[in-house]
Amino acid sequence: MYLDQLLKKLADKNVITCILPPGEQEKKLKTAHKIIDRLLENGFGRDATLISLGGGVVCDITGFVASVFMRGVSFIQIPTTLLAQVDASVGGKTGVNHKLGKNLIGTFYQPSAVICDTAFLSSLPPEEMSGGLAEIIKYGLIYDRDFFVWLQPNVSNILKQDMSSLGHAVQRSCQIKAEIVAQDETEQSIRAILNFGHTFGHAIENQTGYGQWGHGQAVAAGMVLAARLSAKMSLISEEDLEMIKSILSKAGLPVEPPKINVNDFIDNMKADKKVKKRKIQLVLLNKIGEAFLTSEYSEEDLIKVLGAS
Template sequence: MYTLNVATTSHQYPIFIGSNLLESANHLLAPYFTNKIALISNETVAPLYLQQWEKILNHSGHEYFNIILPDGEKYKNWQTLNLIYDGLMQNRAERKTTIMALGGGVIGDMAGFAAATYQRGAPFIQIPTTLLSQVDSSVGGKTGINHPMGKNMIGAFYQPQAVFIDLNSLHTLPPREFSAGMAEVIKYAVLGDIEFLEWLESNIEALINQEPDVLAHAVHRCCQMKADIVAADEKESGVRALLNLGHTFGHAIEAEMGYGNWLHGEAVAAGTILACRLSEQLGYLHQDDTQRLIRLLSQVNLPVTPPKMSLEAWLMHMSHDKKVMDGNMRFVVLKQLGEATITDKVTTQNLAATLNQYIS
């Protein structure tokens, strides 16, 4: 088992990573349980893991109740968020009631936002069950919901008390969802660790086959990178924005195509290739580097070509990106593989040239 510590300005918390971790759940999470616990999951994850967690909570002697939500990115909205508030109110949850998020990134983001806002702040624990949520969204305290005009535009920075990552939960993850998570794993290597990128290229088959030691190393490395970046910049005023490599383009794809039609990781994969193309336009990256990344993403069955959209749609969605500052769009680009930077020097001509073959 790996244990990492995330040290932010608001507070510190552990990340537990390992296989068969449920056996140690009571011991590891006992310091973070309160007398009453709200266990939030969805209709897909609950039948797989809810009973195991109920057994754990029964054994620990804590009072708990469940809130089960519909599954899917399209439900990451105010209406579904209100179902969480309804469940908390109906079960007389207090400010000290612990909210536990059992599921992928959508559940983690919504349960975290509910925790941040219910009675102005309740404790919560992240129990991510997808690769994408384990390596990225469960760590760092970003919570929120989508708006029809933009992804994650409504939310709060609110850190969990602990993150509990049992790698065994990936055994029930559909192959498409596992591939989507690999987009974020590869993103970390591309933006800041060329040695990790080389390691991924050498171990990609073992990762696809979920060999325990290889998988644990990959998840640990991503969480360590995320923890280091969040410690340096908790609320994304600087270096944390680098974690959005590929996301400006990717969020535009998700919003235009309809949330859930392209999985987040699929949109990030195509968006990362567009970020590479833009980096080429700016004179940073060589096309051979882009091709290298295309090969790696293709090996895990991720799309490397975005859908056709009008230039107006691309620009409209990207103008709502959270990195926009003083009306100027900012992009994460690559000086080289393993070294990302943020620039506001991207012109409409640069974008048109980058998107030219993907404009309908």
């Protein structure tokens, strides 16, 4: 959609393009292989620069290819969805999916630049705006209570693409993610809090078949489950839980997961990358604005939380 404009800017460079059909199902090794074939067939080598122009799928796969092609070439992210602007393009996680789970194949590899222009978002359907908002709300929940409080009355302005609110939300989200990643690039400790809602969310995406539930929508339902477990453990109050559900609903996001058999849900969560000593590690909330990674929860509570939904 925005490719011609970009190609005009790069008219004096040797550029080839690779257009992927939309959808999560394209985020696979086979597609990465096809891109590498195109690069090799066209004589590109170590001095190539890859540019992603698209949503998170394109960001992740471009970063992955950049990290393995010729043992690593430079790449630039130009994210065009809200989710990709506030999350997928920042932080250097790249990857493709495996049939057993999301992002099971990937690398940590930083882009040379990330170019976020909120003007791209004008053509985005409302459900994609909502999906991005799930990650924006996540930043408030895990790291910055003031940002969460600011978001409460501003969610509808962001959905309507009021440029001032949207600009602030994108900027603050990128800042928070960059601050967290700078402390722990390869996710040995604090970076794990960015996965709040994601272990549940990835299981939802996998169980329903990739693409049926948007990533942000699955993460939103996942955040409610994580918050519910936090409330069950008396870490946050029932009022906090209601506040979280309310802001997600205002953002047009689901607050309940789809019907999934509890055992299948748990098996699927175990296939995610966050299992230590056979126990799923989860990100829970200590309070709004502070999250932590733990395996100190009772399986019984987890089953109750999954079963209640």
